[in-house]
Amino acid sequence: MSRGRRRHVHTLNVELRSRSYPILIDAGLLERTAVLNSHVAARDVLIVSNTTVAPLYLPALSAALTPRRLVPVILPDGEAHKTLGNLSRILDVLVANRFGRDCAVLALGGGVVGDLAGFAAASYQRGVAFVQVPTTLLAQVDSAVGGKTGVNHPGGKNLIGAFHQPDAVIIDTRTLTTLPARELRAGLAEVIKYGLMGDAVLFAWLEGHLDALLAGEPQALAHVIRRSCEIKAAIVGRDEREQGERALLNLGHTFGHAIESATAYKEWLHGEAVGAGLVMAAAMSQACGYLSAADAARVRQLVERAGLPAHAGDVGSQTLREHMALDKKVKGGRIRLVLLRGIGSAFMTDDYPDEALQSTLAAYSGAPR
Amino acid sequence: MSRGRRRHVHTLNVELRSRSYPILIDAGLLERTAVLNSHVAARDVLIVSNTTVAPLYLPALSAALTPRRLVPVILPDGEAHKTLGNLSRILDVLVANRFGRDCAVLALGGGVVGDLAGFAAASYQRGVAFVQVPTTLLAQVDSAVGGKTGVNHPGGKNLIGAFHQPDAVIIDTRTLTTLPARELRAGLAEVIKYGLMGDAVLFAWLEGHLDALLAGEPQALAHVIRRSCEIKAAIVGRDEREQGERALLNLGHTFGHAIESATAYKEWLHGEAVGAGLVMAAAMSQACGYLSAADAARVRQLVERAGLPAHAGDVGSQTLREHMALDKKVKGGRIRLVLLRGIGSAFMTDDYPDEALQSTLAAYSGAPR
Numbered sequence: 001m002s003r004g005r006r007r008h009v010h011t012l013n014v015e016l017r018s019r020s021y022p023i024l025i026d027a028g029l030l031e032r033t034a035v036l037n038s039h040v041a042a043r044d045v046l047i048v049s050n051t052t053v054a055p056l057y058l059p060a061l062s063a064a065l066t067p068r069r070l071v072p073v074i075l076p077d078g079e080a081h082k083t084l085g086n087l088s089r090i091l092d093v094l095v096a097n098r099f100g101r102d103c104a105v106l107a108l109g110g111g112v113v114g115d116l117a118g119f120a121a122a123s124y125q126r127g128v129a130f131v132q133v134p135t136t137l138l139a140q141v142d143s144a145v146g147g148k149t150g151v152n153h154p155g156g157k158n159l160i161g162a163f164h165q166p167d168a169v170i171i172d173t174r175t176l177t178t179l180p181a182r183e184l185r186a187g188l189a190e191v192i193k194y195g196l197m198g199d200a201v202l203f204a205w206l207e208g209h210l211d212a213l214l215a216g217e218p219q220a221l222a223h224v225i226r227r228s229c230e231i232k233a234a235i236v237g238r239d240e241r242e243q244g245e246r247a248l249l250n251l252g253h254t255f256g257h258a259i260e261s262a263t264a265y266k267e268w269l270h271g272e273a274v275g276a277g278l279v280m281a282a283a284m285s286q287a288c289g290y291l292s293a294a295d296a297a298r299v300r301q302l303v304e305r306a307g308l309p310a311h312a313g314d315v316g317s318q319t320l321r322e323h324m325a326l327d328k329k330v331k332g333g334r335i336r337l338v339l340l341r342g343i344g345s346a347f348m349t350d351d352y353p354d355e356a357l358q359s360t361l362a363a364y365s366g367a368p369r
Numbered sequence: 370m371s372r373g374r375r376r377h378v379h380t381l382n383v384e385l386r387s388r389s390y391p392i393l394i395d396a397g398l399l400e401r402t403a404v405l406n407s408h409v410a411a412r413d414v415l416i417v418s419n420t421t422v423a424p425l426y427l428p429a430l431s432a433a434l435t436p437r438r439l440v441p442v443i444l445p446d447g448e449a450h451k452t453l454g455n456l457s458r459i460l461d462v463l464v465a466n467r468f469g470r471d472c473a474v475l476a477l478g479g480g481v482v483g484d485l486a487g488f489a490a491a492s493y494q495r496g497v498a499f500v501q502v503p504t505t506l507l508a509q510v511d512s513a514v515g516g517k518t519g520v521n522h523p524g525g526k527n528l529i530g531a532f533h534q535p536d537a538v539i540i541d542t543r544t545l546t547t548l549p550a551r552e553l554r555a556g557l558a559e560v561i562k563y564g565l566m567g568d569a570v571l572f573a574w575l576e577g578h579l580d581a582l583l584a585g586e587p588q589a590l591a592h593v594i595r596r597s598c599e600i601k602a603a604i605v606g607r608d609e610r611e612q613g614e615r616a617l618l619n620l621g622h623t624f625g626h627a628i629e630s631a632t633a634y635k636e637w638l639h640g641e642a643v644g645a646g647l648v649m650a651a652a653m654s655q656a657c658g659y660l661s662a663a664d665a666a667r668v669r670q671l672v673e674r675a676g677l678p679a680h681a682g683d684v685g686s687q688t689l690r691e692h693m694a695l696d697k698k699v700k701g702g703r704i705r706l707v708l709l710r711g712i713g714s715a716f717m718t719d720d721y722p723d724e725a726l727q728s729t730l731a732a733y734s735g736a737p738r
Binding site: 122329 | 386412453457460461464465467469471491492493515522524525527529610694695697698699
C-alpha cells in the first residue's frame, strides 16, 4: 500500500447539482489510502463483494481503508444471485452490526455486486452513502456509473430497484489483469454499444484496436474506459431518471434482457446477451429500412470479432417475445425499441411493423447458433 | 356511486416543485368517479389493501374507478405483516400481470398498507405512480402524506424503505365511521404529536375537544385531519429528505419504535407506542430541565384521556435501550432525541445526561403498567 503518492488521477464528474460525484480512473487506486480516504467519509463501511473478487482484492482494499470498522458480505458470483433474497441478506448484516444512517456501503466487484450493494444502500434507512469500486470491464464502463441499482425478478431483468447515485466511482484499471477473457469480452459489448449508439468515431476506433483490447493492452483499455465513462456521465447528467435520452443507452438491451430472463440468468453473461442484442437491434433496424445492410454487417462483424454471440441461441422467438413484453420501456402495452439510423445514431421508437420484429426474432432465436 | 357531483373538495398541496401533489379531504371521496379519475391517470392499477378494509371499501372504490384494469392484492392486517416478504408478494403480482412502468399502485388502508404499497411503487421498475387512499385516522393525519415508505426489520422499525412521494392523497373522512375505537385512539396520538411539536393552539384545542373526537364527531375529526395535513405538508415541502426540521415529526417515535420492535410488532398499534413515546419524551425533557412539571403533566393527561398507554409496559429498560440504538436518527453511535422546551416547541439534541435517559426508561418500562 502506498501512502500519499502524488500522482495525477484521471477524474470525470457526473454533474447532478448537489449530488454530483467523481469517477476516478487509474491503475492501482484500490491500494491508495489517500485517494480512498478522500472519497469514503464514513466510519462504518459495509463492503459487498463476491467469492471470486474478494480473495483477489479485499485484503488490499481493507488494508488501504483502515482504520475504520469494515464489515464484509461475500456473495456467490453470478447474475443468478442478483435477487431480493441476497438484498435481504445484505440488509440483515447492516442491521446485525447496528450500522447507522451515517454508514457507507461499498461495492467491490462487477455489475451484480454493484447493483445489489447499491439497492441495499438505497433502501437501508431509506438511503445511506454508497461507493462503487468496479472490478470488471463491464462495471467500469457502464453499470457502476449512473445510479441504477436493483435486482432481477424471475419474470424480468432489473424489475425491482431504485435510482441511487454513488458518492464516488473508483476505477482501478489494474483489476482487469485478473479478469477472465470471457468477462473482458462481455465488457466490450457495452463499449461497442456506446460507439453504435452515439459515437461513430469510437466505433471505428474499436474496429481498428479490437485486437489490442482483447489482448488486455492497458492503454487501449484505459482509453475505452475513459471514453465510455465520459459518454455515460454526460447523458446521466442530462437525464438522470431516464425521461428521454438515457433510454438510448438501452440499445441492444431489450433483446438482451429477454435472453437473460428467458434463460433464468444462468447461462449468459449480461454483456454476452447485450452483444447478441446489438446484432438483433441492427438487423431489426435493417428490416425496418433504417440501417443499410453494410452497416448492419459492420455491427455483426465487430460483435463476432469480440468473441461475443451474434445470435440468441435456441431460446425460441415466442419465449423471447414474451420476456420482451416485460421490458421497462413498454408503454401502453407496446414494446418500444432503440433502433439505429446509422453507426453512431440511435433513436427510440414504437413505430415499426410487427413482422419486422417477428422475422428478426425468428432469424436470431429460432434455432441453435 | 355519484358522477360529477359539483361539490367543493377541501384541498391542500405538498409543494415539491415538479413533484408537488394534492391532498384532497372530504366525506365520500372514495365513491366520486370524477375526483378519482382526475387523480388516477393510469390504465392499469394495482390496489393494495388488507383483509379488514377490502370488504368494506374495495367494491365501491373499484366501481368508481372503472373502466380500467384493476388488480387487487389483499394482505393480512397488522404491523407484523409490514415485511420484505409481503413487499415481494406485491411485486410478484405486478410482474405476473405484466404491469408496465405506466401503471399505478393505489394503497387502500392504514399505515401498514400505505408504507408497503408505497415501497412497492418506489421499487417496481425503479418507480411507478402511487396514490394514497388512507382509511385510518393515523394514515389520514400522518403516514399517507410525505413519501416515507418501507418495511420493518426484526431489528428495527422502518429500517428498509424509500422516499417516494404519492401523486395524490385522497382522504375520504367517511371511512372513519367504520374505524374501531382502538384505531381511532391510535390516530389521535399523531394529532397530539403535531400539537406538542409545533402548535400549542392545536394542543389546547385537543384538550378542549377530545371528547368530541373520541365520539367520532365528523366536524372535529375533519378539523384535526386538515390541521395535521397542513402542518405535515408544510414541513415536508421545506425538508423532504429529513435533513433537518422534518426529524421533529419523530417526537415520541424513538421511544415508540423501540417499543414496537421490542415486542415484534405484534402487541402494540403504532399510534399506541407513539402515545407512550410522547409521555416518555415529555418525562425525559422534564428530567433534563427543559420542560416544566406542569407541562409534562398536561402531556400525560391528554395521552391518558385519549385512552392511550402512558407507559411502555414490561418491555424492560435495557431491551428498550438496545432497540433505540438502531433508530435512524443515531449519529456517530449516539442516540439523538426529539425533546420539548414547552408545549408546541420541540427540538432535536444528542446533548443530554445519560442518567436522564436511563431513569426515564426505568420509570416507564421497568415494570408492568
